Amino acid sequence: MSWLEIPAESHFSLNNTPLGIISVKGAEGQRVGATRYGDYVVDLSLLEQEGLLASAFKGSEGGARFNQPTLNDFAALPASTRSQVRLAIQQLFASSSSTLRDNPDLRARAIHKISDVQVHLPLTIPDFVDYSVFPAHGLGAGRAIFGEGIPLPPSWNTLPMAYNGRAGTVSVKEEILRPQGQTKAFSAAREVGVGPSKALDWEFEIGAFVGTPTEDGTALTPSTALSHIFGFVLLNDWSARDIQAFEMVPLGPFNGKSFATTISPWVIMPDALEPFKASKPALLEGTPFEQAEYLREAQDVMSNYNINCETSLHLSSNPSLAHPISLANFASAFFSFPQLLTYQTYSGAPLRTGDLLGSGTISSDAVEGASLPSKGCMLELSQGGKVPLQVGDSGEERAWIQDGDEVVFSAWAGEEGGKVGFGQLRGKVRSASELKATE
Amino acid sequence: MSWLEIPAESHFSLNNTPLGIISVKGAEGQRVGATRYGDYVVDLSLLEQEGLLASAFKGSEGGARFNQPTLNDFAALPASTRSQVRLAIQQLFASSSSTLRDNPDLRARAIHKISDVQVHLPLTIPDFVDYSVFPAHGLGAGRAIFGEGIPLPPSWNTLPMAYNGRAGTVSVKEEILRPQGQTKAFSAAREVGVGPSKALDWEFEIGAFVGTPTEDGTALTPSTALSHIFGFVLLNDWSARDIQAFEMVPLGPFNGKSFATTISPWVIMPDALEPFKASKPALLEGTPFEQAEYLREAQDVMSNYNINCETSLHLSSNPSLAHPISLANFASAFFSFPQLLTYQTYSGAPLRTGDLLGSGTISSDAVEGASLPSKGCMLELSQGGKVPLQVGDSGEERAWIQDGDEVVFSAWAGEEGGKVGFGQLRGKVRSASELKATE
The missing domain is CATH 2.30.30.230 (Fumarylacetoacetase, N-terminal domain)
Structure with a gap:
């Protein structure tokens, strides 16, 4: 006390x-x-x-x-x-x-x-890397885009999916501008659209900041990596799905993601989350490859955390009213953060203080006792925009996020009186008409 | 004088x-x-x-x-x-x-x-982005990996292919460590290899540094963008093809590229290259989409540069002897650097001073009067490793780069007495056995 x-x-x-x-x-x-x-x-x-x-x-x-x-x-x-x-x-x-x-x-x-x-912004961020380590999201996103029956990539068991992000667009801003770009949605559109994204999405992630740096040419191991983590924040990997879909083959996401990434301002230290450690899910059966030894953690290592991840939506029609729309558990992470740091340094590449690693969209099995879906983005909640989400009892629905809507993340571990939480990460969407052209 | x-x-x-x-x-x-x-x-x-x-x-x-x-x-x-x-x-x-x-x-x-x-290092680099804007490389790399008849992506005419790189591994070092990682080459290997890359490659690129920054939420146009470029350097986008091949579906290149990128130390200013301006290649026929208007340059705009790009290889068996193996012309760039800056800011994302944009591998039509191939990486020169390159009259061949080999780039415009060049970018490969594990 x-x-x-x-x-x-x-x-x-x-x-x-x-x-x-x-x-x-x-x-x-x-x-x-x-x-x-x-x-x-x-x-x-x-x-x-x-x-x-x-x-x-x-x-x-x-x-x-x-x-x-x-x-x-x-x-x-x-x-x-x-x-x-x-x-x-x-x-x-x-x-x-x-x-x-x-x-x-x-x-x-x-x-x-x-x-x-x-x-x-709590730290200067030299590099931002975004992972994708939640199987439910990997499967759910594939289903939303390509339909039923799309398996996870064959390398899923052996390495964490990742791409480099844009450090320069990571901020603690509470308002973001709808991006413009070239779009071709998921339909078999003949025309490329040019202009504001019509499929603006959020992704609920947790980010880890690198603390103690590593030396160039020095690889971490899962057991040494935790000491290089400074702490954790909530991370909204804002995504323009229609821009992303057109640009990402074969080099991955670019303008569809790099326009804005927002994080919560308070860094939660690993020591604070220590009491909420959890084990990782079992390896997926039926994938062709074993997990590489350098990435493997002992069976009984508790390198995940039990963290409740809740998303609420405030509609532009009634900005003060929060509609909870999703609740997931971070403990479904298939690779732990120490494994992600290990993966990144195994090549010999250094980590610098302030480097930010995103977990990827946190989708999980349903959280016990909760009636909300456990999906961490609209792409999954609206099945790629095909089945708009009914937003609480508002009488309104959303395939994607509209101008004036506000997305609010909240995440916490533990019980009343001793909660260890991240507070809120709020993001309101402003119209693309506010974008300026240069002189 | x-x-x-x-x-x-x-x-x-x-x-x-x-x-x-x-x-x-x-x-x-x-x-x-x-x-x-x-x-x-x-x-x-x-x-x-x-x-x-x-x-x-x-x-x-x-x-x-x-x-x-x-x-x-x-x-x-x-x-x-x-x-x-x-x-x-x-x-x-x-x-x-x-x-x-x-x-x-x-x-x-x-x-x-x-x-x-x-x-x-001439500038602190907040963000590094790597493009791919040379059709000959897009076609050549596709052919090397997948065989004949692979077309360019349908979006080729309308947007420049790009991914975010790792700013923290860009350096002016003249020696790099062979990276280790998870590999599955291009064969239908059943096993995932773990260890040093067996397919280490270089990519000859030119990089542009952002000078005057842009404001968040402000889009450049092709005609305003040049004034935001500080200057140009040679860039070697070192690539471990076997690591890259296994990791890059669907999120793009990661550890296979982010272990090392080296640049030449002298920044050539746009004013110095002004006398060597060139026009861009014509749009490709047969692609389904028109170039987006916001990216379009007037027909008569000379936004490319005539720059000779020469690669030599020094074999570990005879380190002082240079074997020229490739000569290409930068003027084959399908999008100009002002267009790349425009593309990147159209979403509203800002550019910061020191941001580095790579052109992508410079492969071109054969350079007039030259007998050397005009391909900017081993992936193309050795057809994905399947047809090793005969290295000059050394009697040796290379599918990929071996430990102790040195790759030397040189690039210049103009004639004797008034050359505007980049000097050399040298990179010698050291054995992965020098990688250390952490305490």
């Missing part, structure tokens, strides 16, 4: 202690590292400056880690230092600790209401 | 005036901006500091542009300022100019022999 008031239903319990980058609204707006508890955020640069984190940082060279506009310097530290600092922050807010509680001056300067601050 | 001695055959004539980043060997190694003439490099930070470029920079805010470890700040300036600065540098070295010539102290400090300096 904390001496700070944290609502029982908050994703940001003392158990969580996420990290982010904030600036105080109205002030000069200097960006600093922060954590969040309930509806408060804490300026960690001040706690660090006052020496309250000194013993946790002991042994790690370098200047102020939180008096910085990004978390890259902090994330690059060894995992053991990052863990110590997290514990030291938690400790300052524990009921039993008086250091900060009984220092009203520092409290007033360091603790802000969430409504008084602005959140920013 | 210059008062500085520049060999007639040099790529780095007064007409060129490329930009790069150097440090003086042995000294403290501070990185600064530089140009190159013949076998000399010129420290531009000193010329700038002495005020010799002041009038060219006039009107552009900001501090020293060349006393920086990268050229990003300079590249971000408006195209007109970049052009003025290039002319001011050229002017200082013209025979008629005495300012620098008659200042022996400054000459001694600013002008170094190329052998006395180290070259570095």
Whole structure:
């Protein structure tokens, strides 16, 4: 328990202690590292400056880690230092600790209401890679596009599907512009359409940030890789299905994905999710190849996490009303994040601090006790647009996302009073008519 | 003509005036901006500091542009300022100019022999995108993999094929490690191989660096895009064909490409290539779709360049001997770089200074008067490894590149005395046995 008031239903319990980058609204707006508890955020640069984190940082060279506009310097530290600092922050807010509680001056300067601050991109992102490791999505997307009976690729068991994304379009923006491009939908259209996408979709993913970097020419193993992960965020891999469908053969997704990827601003550290570890699904039967040994994890390794992933839709006709439309479980991931880092470095390629790895669309078996579908994108929910989704009891339906609609992700592990969650990732779609041409 | 001695055959004539980043060997190694003439490099930070470029920079805010470890700040300036600065540098070295010539102290400090300096990555690269815009390569690669009669994708006329690459593995290194991965070659192999690639290839490309950035939500047009290009380099898109073949369906190339991309260190500015402009090939007949209007250039626009692209191979058995194996012409590009920038921003996605766009493998019709094949990769030269290439009169053959082999690209426009060239891009392959596993 904390001496700070944290609502029982908050994703940001003392158990969580996420990290982010904030600036105080109205002030000069200097960006600093922060954590969040309930509806408060804490300026960690001040706690660090006052020496309250000194013993946790002991042994790690370098200047102020939180008096910085990004978390890259902090994330690059060894995992053991990052863990110590997290514990030291938690400790300052524990009921039993008086250091900060009984220092009203520092409290007033360091603790802000969430409504008084602005959140920013938590790290500079050198590279963004997007994976696809949920079998339910692989099968569901194939079915939506090509019809029944499309199997997973033969390499599914042996390697995680992936493509490089565009780091420059990853942001914490809460509004995105509908992209324009060349489209040819899934029908056997004779004409190529040119203009705004008519099949705008979202994909619910979890992203992992690389912390401690690797050296060029050095391969990780599944057992060493976790220590190179700084933490996790929600990730919306916005997708213009009609642009993607026309462009992606044979080199993969490009403009249909690279126009916008949004992430949630609070980075959840692996230590916070440790109590919610889960095992991975069994290998698929009937695929021709064995899993490669360098990627294999021991049978009893719990490298997945039980995380509830909920999507709600706010329709443009009634923006304040949330319609839950999907609930899935992250534990269906077929490859764990440590395996993804291993896969990426096996070639000898380095990972840099701030590199972002997306999990791919989180679709799973139905979540126990839930009546919602467990599919992580409209492509699956509307069967490629052919069977529009009835949106709650609104009387409206959606094949794809319309201008003015808002997509809201939420994800959490654990129970009331000790939830470890990501908060919300909100994205409202603005009309393509706002795109400008250059001078 | 210059008062500085520049060999007639040099790529780095007064007409060129490329930009790069150097440090003086042995000294403290501070990185600064530089140009190159013949076998000399010129420290531009000193010329700038002495005020010799002041009038060219006039009107552009900001501090020293060349006393920086990268050229990003300079590249971000408006195209007109970049052009003025290039002319001011050229002017200082013209025979008629005495300012620098008659200042022996400054000459001694600013002008170094190329052998006395180290070259570095010229810009920080936020994003790397690789295109494929040479029809001869599209057809040749398809033929090598799938056999005769494979047509170009139906979207070939309407959009440039592209995928996002890995910015973190782009370098000016002259040695690369053979990557390891999961391989399944082009045969109907039952087994997935795991280990070092057995089909290591190179791809001869030209890369364009973005200079002046664009704003998020702002689309370029073919006529406005050139002013956003800072300059050009040679680019080797190293490719492990057996890894690539297994991984790339359906999301495109990943580990088979992202282990290493090397570029030449001197950035050739568009102004230097202006005299070598060329028109684009005609649209292909028989493809079902018209070119989209937003991408279309006027018929008489010369947006291509006549650039000779030569590849030589140095075999591990005789490393000092160059065997020329290919000569192609860049003017076969089916889309121009201004069109590529337009394509990429039409979605609303921004371009950042330092973003690198690869042209795709430069294969062309045979170059007039040349007896060498005009194919820009081993995949085409050895027909997918099935018909090994006889390497000159060495008596040796290569299906793919072996450990210890060195691949050397060279490219130039113009004639002796006024050549505008890229110099060489060299890459020697080291054994995968040098890869390390992490602690």
